[in-house]
Amino acid sequence: MLLSVRGLTAGYEETCVVRGVDLDLRESETFVLVGPNGHGKTTLLRAISGLLRPQAGEVWFDGRRIDQMRTEELAPLGLVHIPQGDHLFPDLTVEENLLMGAFPRASWRGRRQRLDRVYALFPRLADRRRQRARTLSGGERRQVALGRGLMQEARLLLVDEPSLGLAPVIVDVVYDALKQIAAELTGVLLVEENFAHIGEIADRVGVFEMGRIVREGSAAELAADRMVAESYLGGIA
Amino acid sequence: MTDLVAILISTIVLGSIYGLVAIGMTLIYGILRVLDMSQGSMVMAGGFVGWGLLVSAGTSPLLALAAAFAIAFLLGVATQLVSVQPLLGRSGIDFEMITFITTFAVAMVIQNVALEIFGPRQRDVPPVIGGTVDVYRGVNISYQSILMAAVSIGLMLMLGIFLTRSRYGMAIRAVAQDISAARLMGVPIRWMFPLVMGLASALAGVAGVFLGAQLFASPNAGDLPLLEALIVVIFGGLGSLPGTIYAAYAIGLIQSTVSVLIATTWSLPILYAVILVVLVLRPHGLAGRPSEARL
Numbered sequence: 001m002l003l004s005v006r007g008l009t010a011g012y013e014e015t016c017v018v019r020g021v022d023l024d025l026r027e028s029e030t031f032v033l034v035g036p037n038g039h040g041k042t043t044l045l046r047a048i049s050g051l052l053r054p055q056a057g058e059v060w061f062d063g064r065r066i067d068q069m070r071t072e073e074l075a076p077l078g079l080v081h082i083p084q085g086d087h088l089f090p091d092l093t094v095e096e097n098l099l100m101g102a103f104p105r106a107s108w109r110g111r112r113q114r115l116d117r118v119y120a121l122f123p124r125l126a127d128r129r130r131q132r133a134r135t136l137s138g139g140e141r142r143q144v145a146l147g148r149g150l151m152q153e154a155r156l157l158l159v160d161e162p163s164l165g166l167a168p169v170i171v172d173v174v175y176d177a178l179k180q181i182a183a184e185l186t187g188v189l190l191v192e193e194n195f196a197h198i199g200e201i202a203d204r205v206g207v208f209e210m211g212r213i214v215r216e217g218s219a220a221e222l223a224a225d226r227m228v229a230e231s232y233l234g235g236i237a
Numbered sequence: 238m239t240d241l242v243a244i245l246i247s248t249i250v251l252g253s254i255y256g257l258v259a260i261g262m263t264l265i266y267g268i269l270r271v272l273d274m275s276q277g278s279m280v281m282a283g284g285f286v287g288w289g290l291l292v293s294a295g296t297s298p299l300l301a302l303a304a305a306f307a308i309a310f311l312l313g314v315a316t317q318l319v320s321v322q323p324l325l326g327r328s329g330i331d332f333e334m335i336t337f338i339t340t341f342a343v344a345m346v347i348q349n350v351a352l353e354i355f356g357p358r359q360r361d362v363p364p365v366i367g368g369t370v371d372v373y374r375g376v377n378i379s380y381q382s383i384l385m386a387a388v389s390i391g392l393m394l395m396l397g398i399f400l401t402r403s404r405y406g407m408a409i410r411a412v413a414q415d416i417s418a419a420r421l422m423g424v425p426i427r428w429m430f431p432l433v434m435g436l437a438s439a440l441a442g443v444a445g446v447f448l449g450a451q452l453f454a455s456p457n458a459g460d461l462p463l464l465e466a467l468i469v470v471i472f473g474g475l476g477s478l479p480g481t482i483y484a485a486y487a488i489g490l491i492q493s494t495v496s497v498l499i500a501t502t503w504s505l506p507i508l509y510a511v512i513l514v515v516l517v518l519r520p521h522g523l524a525g526r527p528s529e530a531r532l
Binding site: 049070073080081087090096103148 | 407424425
């Protein structure tokens with residue numbers, strides 16, 4: 001198992017948002033969690049990557065228990081979290097932002113080749129490489145955020161709502177890239193609000209409601225489930 | 238023409254040393270949001286290192302500068318670990334205000350340790366290097382001033398290159414701009430903070446050797462440089478490195494111009510009048526943007 005989550009409970013102050021989640025992700029699997037906003041998907045990812053200290057439960061990554069480790073110790077192990085809202089470094093250039101993605105020593109050595117790969121995946125970024133991140137459009141920012149996540153030797157990529165707030169054209173660019181990434185990477189755990197774009201890349205889909213995974217299966221199986229379909233397909237099959 | 242040359246030279250010398258004293262403060266504020274009140278004692282410590290090595294031990298100037306750098310670096314790291322690190326990430330406290338006082342408290346301790354060891358007497362620090370040169374029809378400049386300006390400019394350039402080109406330098410800027418994103422990239426933030434405060438203090442320590450030679454070494458020799466550094470960083474725009482450098486040279490220019498064309502006694506009143514007007518019109522300082530701008 002690449003990632004095992006057992007009974008993970010997490011939240012802010014008194015309230016718990018993630019309530020005893022169990023989740024397994026096998027090698028070279030892309031697992032997508034779908035569910036409405038405000039039900040704890042982002043909190044789950046933050047608890048896995050240590051940005052939020054879990055209140056209970058265990059997280060195992062690649063045979064190592066990580067729930068008591070610091071966030072900054074996880075990237076060097078190959079667990080990379082691309083956060084919601086991009087979190088770019090606003091006054092660094094596009095290229096500097098990408099280079100920061102290669103900060104762990106092992107990735108730093110191969111940064112030039114990785115940079116070329118990211119520019120091949122997102123040609124737009126090559127044109128913008130000397131521009132400060134704060135001057136970019138929303139779509140460009142998202143591409144930098146994804147590209148930055150690809151600058152390290154990731155074994156597992158956590159991606160939080162990559163389509164959020166983007167124009168449909170850009171969503172296609174982002175998902176075309178994600179499809180390639182998912183094919184190359186060992187594992188991807190992706191979170192989205194609905195099924196609209198994930199059909200082609202998800203090996204397995206979980207429906208996340210009220211802090212729990214309430215249903216699990218392939219995209220096709222869940223699409224056949226009437227209740228799920230009505231809530232999350234939004235007219236796109 | 239001689240006036241112009243005199244103003245130019247004086248601006249470069251004054252601006253460079255102001256810049257060197259203040260730039261560490263900006264670096265620390267940019268990354269940690271701490272107004273480090275211990276920077277003055279780093280200047281003071283540098284002065285005593287200069288005095289001790291140049292006078293008593295007779296070491297070479299270069300070695301004295303390097304020693305001041307190293308000792309102030311260690312002092313800065315220690316100050317950070319004692320007065321800032323324990324407060325990081327605590328919720329419900331006014332971090333900026335508390336560290337303002339805790340770093341000031343450390344400065345007082347350092348000052349009083351210096352008082353115990355060296356006594357209250359002012360010690361003359363010899364020029365790091367002696368002699369003067371006539372630059373242009375009677376406009377003199379001491380080798381000490383040339384070296385001071387050159388070392389200051391050199392160190393500031395090296396800091397700039399470090400921050401923009403190196404892996405750790407870039408990480409420092411990243412931490413200043415988005416700390417949780419920097420952690421997600423694998424930046425070991427717990428080490429970065431002491432490193433930055435050590436580095437900033439080291440620059441102030443080097444400045445202290447020169448300032449000691451300009452004035453003297455004494456336990457409260459850091460008080461005035463601290464005040465001046467505060468003024469430079471706020472005038473330039475808190476947390477902005479380019480702003481700090483503009484401000485340092487702008488202040489040098491105003492002081493030099495007034496001293497040469499009017500009288501030295503007028504340089505401070507006019508300087509502060511200008512600062513007052515600029516800050517009232519541009520409260521974020523010369524280059525400062527509202528608080529999201531960092532390094």
